[in-house]
Amino acid sequence: MQLxxxxxxxxxxxxxxxxxxxxxxxxxxxxTIDAATNGQLTRAITAEQFKGKKHDQLILxxxxxxxxxxxxxxxLGDRNEFDALGAQKLGGKIIVTLQSLDDxxxxxxTDGLNNCPSTSAELTANLVLGAQLRDYRFDKYHTKxxxxxxxxxxxxxxxxxxxxxxxxACAPLQSLADSVCQVRDWVSEPGNILHPESYADQLNEFTxxxxxxxxxxxxSMEALGMGALLSxxxxxxxxxxxxxxxxxxxxxxxxxxxxxGKGVTFDSxxxxxxxxxxxxxxxxDMAGSATVAGLIQSLAKRKAAVNVVGVVGLVENMPSNNASxxxxxxxxxxxxxxxxINTDAEGRLVLADALWYTxxxxxPRCIVDIATLTGGIVTSLAHEMxxxxxxxxxxxxxxIAAGTTAGEPVWRLPLTKIYDRLVDSDIADMKNHAGIxxxxxxxxxxxxxxxxxVPWIHIDIVGTVWRKEDGDLAExxxxxxxxxxxxxxxxxxxxxxxxx
Numbered sequence: 001m002q003l004x005x006x007x008x009x010x011x012x013x014x015x016x017x018x019x020x021x022x023x024x025x026x027x028x029x030x031x032t033i034d035a036a037t038n039g040q041l042t043r044a045i046t047a048e049q050f051k052g053k054k055h056d057q058l059i060l061x062x063x064x065x066x067x068x069x070x071x072x073x074x075x076l077g078d079r080n081e082f083d084a085l086g087a088q089k090l091g092g093k094i095i096v097t098l099q100s101l102d103d104x105x106x107x108x109x110t111d112g113l114n115n116c117p118s119t120s121a122e123l124t125a126n127l128v129l130g131a132q133l134r135d136y137r138f139d140k141y142h143t144k145x146x147x148x149x150x151x152x153x154x155x156x157x158x159x160x161x162x163x164x165x166x167x168x169a170c171a172p173l174q175s176l177a178d179s180v181c182q183v184r185d186w187v188s189e190p191g192n193i194l195h196p197e198s199y200a201d202q203l204n205e206f207t208x209x210x211x212x213x214x215x216x217x218x219x220s221m222e223a224l225g226m227g228a229l230l231s232x233x234x235x236x237x238x239x240x241x242x243x244x245x246x247x248x249x250x251x252x253x254x255x256x257x258x259x260x261g262k263g264v265t266f267d268s269x270x271x272x273x274x275x276x277x278x279x280x281x282x283x284x285d286m287a288g289s290a291t292v293a294g295l296i297q298s299l300a301k302r303k304a305a306v307n308v309v310g311v312v313g314l315v316e317n318m319p320s321n322n323a324s325x326x327x328x329x330x331x332x333x334x335x336x337x338x339x340x341i342n343t344d345a346e347g348r349l350v351l352a353d354a355l356w357y358t359x360x361x362x363x364p365r366c367i368v369d370i371a372t373l374t375g376g377i378v379t380s381l382a383h384e385m386x387x388x389x390x391x392x393x394x395x396x397x398x399x400i401a402a403g404t405t406a407g408e409p410v411w412r413l414p415l416t417k418i419y420d421r422l423v424d425s426d427i428a429d430m431k432n433h434a435g436i437x438x439x440x441x442x443x444x445x446x447x448x449x450x451x452x453x454v455p456w457i458h459i460d461i462v463g464t465v466w467r468k469e470d471g472d473l474a475e476x477x478x479x480x481x482x483x484x485x486x487x488x489x490x491x492x493x494x495x496x497x498x499x500x
Contacts, residue, residue, distance in 0.1 A: 019112030021079035091130025099150035175301035191266030235323025258364035262371035263289030270343030291482035376439035389444035
């Protein structure tokens with residue numbers, strides 16, 4: 001999508017989008033247009049009983065006095081409650097409206113966004129972000145246009161009094177939009193295209209943005225004692241990888257925030273093979289790793305003044321004569337032994353070694369891991385929220401607040417010794433699967449044994465990474481969930497400073 005920022009003059013063609021708060025008169029710019037058309041805009045508002053409520057829209061064929069094609073008036077609702085998240089959703093609504101009109105370009109006037117709690121520049125930047133996110137579509141493997149599917153937005157022009165100010169406000173969110181869309185691409189890719197080796201190669205490209213990237217192969221992980229992670233990939237012809245991405249935006253003496261992601265590029269279940277129905281969806285079992293990588297990419301592109309490390313374990317879980325078996329016992333990097341009860345509970349084995357390696361190597365101020373870990377979280381929270389578990393109340397509260405701000409809500413579930421005994425094994429230190437009851441909780445209890453008391457949060461995102469229907473900011477398919485959440489989490493802790 002091409003973005004243009006220009007002074008507030010009446011455009012000579014295309015679609016013009018205006019905004020109005022609930023119960024309010026037209027903005028100054030809209031009144032100018034109304035006057036130029038002898039009050040036809042006002043008459044249309046009266047005839048259609050447009051009130052400016054949230055989600056209200058009025059689509060008007062442009063009067064003959066103007067060279068425009070159409071005028072679209074969108075309601076903000078209560079202006080005092082219109083915030084950045086509301087602006088993002090409004091940007092998404094613009095895209096849906098344009099798709100319904102089969103138009104690929106539009107001009108918006110920002111003066112209707114004045115006198116809100118947030119500045120016009122901030123609201124405009126978030127509106128543009130929402131438009132970019134909603135306009136995304138994964139069309140890579142369609143060889144011809146899909147019948148009945150509207151095109152994407154080619155250009156969005158922003159009319160404003162200070163184009164440079166608005167462009168500057170949009171710039172930091174541009175990297176966020178790019179990263180969310182990149183995550184959606186990764187999550188949408190099939191397992192024969194995105195596998196541990198090809199995925200690691202793509203992440204190595206982050207060096208172009210100033211990210212330090214290190215890729216550990218199987219021999220390196222074997223030398224470190226990562227028996228848990230390596231056990232998952234034994235059945236695959238693809239080599240497992242551990243990718244470490246470091247963004248140093250602060251001084252060297254500042255400990256990093258660490259983010260750890262599960263990257264199972266395809267999960268057949270291994271010997272404990274999954275049912276055939278729905279197994280194609282298991283290409284997105286690497287969504288946690290994509291979220292971590294997308295976050296690192298976004299922070300690097302906006303040159304955030306933070307120290308962050310991202311660690312992702314990339315494996316493919318396949319059945320073969322080399323695959324791990326139920327009943328096998330493996331030794332993790334921590335030295336703790338694990339009885340494999342179910343080879344389809346593989347994500348926690350990947351995270352166990354990745355978490356231990358992260359806390360031991362980087363001494364982070366805190367660790368956040370993110371993973372499509374348990375179907376049980378969907379039973380608990382459906383597809384509306386991700387579940388979180390933490391050993392630190394302050395950290396959990398910060399993430400919950402970030403989720404509310406970013407529009408990617410999370411819900412905290414218990415982490416307590418009451419459930420810990422369910423993870424114990426009779427013949428090893430622990431088992432990788434404790435059964436169906438409280439499955440999300442026992443998975444988190446398992447992971448806690450590998451963070452070594454570092455402040456830590458585990459985010460289970462099974463229910464939120466793939467949409468079954470269209471939403472405010474995404475078509476059905478990969479949602480890119482988690483990038484905006486974690487980006488806001490970092491902003492809340494460090495602020496929005498950029499490296500000088």
